[in-house]
Amino acid sequence: MTMLTVTINGRAYGPREVRDELSMNDFLREYLGMTGTKFGCGAAQCLSCAVIIDNPDGTSHTMPTCVVSAMNFNGKAIRTIEGHAKDGELSVLQKAFINHFAFQCGYCTPGFVNEGQVLLERLAKKPVARVDLEKTIAEALDGHLCRCTGYIKYHEAVRDVILADPGRYLSRD
Secondary structure, eight states: EEEEEEEEETTEEEEEEEEEEEEEHHHIIIOOOOOOOOOSSSSSSOOOTOOOEEETTTTTEOOOOOOGGGGTTOEOOOOOOOOGGGGTOOOHHHHHHHHHHHHSSOOSSSHHHHHHHHHHHHHHHHHHHHGGGGHHHHHHHOOEEEEOOHHHHHHHHHHHHHHSHHHHHHHHH
């Protein structure tokens, strides 16, 4: 047993005693009741379980939770799919996913939304040329698997958010 302290969606949890082998996915779902993060393949290959890690330097990245011990998240700030909506209002990205029907069964959607959000945050800091946009989105979403083959709709949803605010996400090149 080990003590775990983590910040999730801006709220501190712990210190709390957890089993050393407890996965972060199980901690979120079983200990905290946050069921938005899914358990897909159990091998960190589909990334349905990906959450956002907020680094102290202001950058962020996603990380799988199905095979990673909760203790690997000790002291970290993370965001789950539950953290995107604010005051009952869906995020712009979530709305774009709905508008594009960028989900079928919805199981992989949390991982795609989290990855799309990380991309938006990265582009807000370092915009990309319009000519490189399609490739940039494809590379960002690469590795996430959708059993229902919704890839095009996920891509289109992220692209539409970026094109709706080109001054923020696209360079002037």
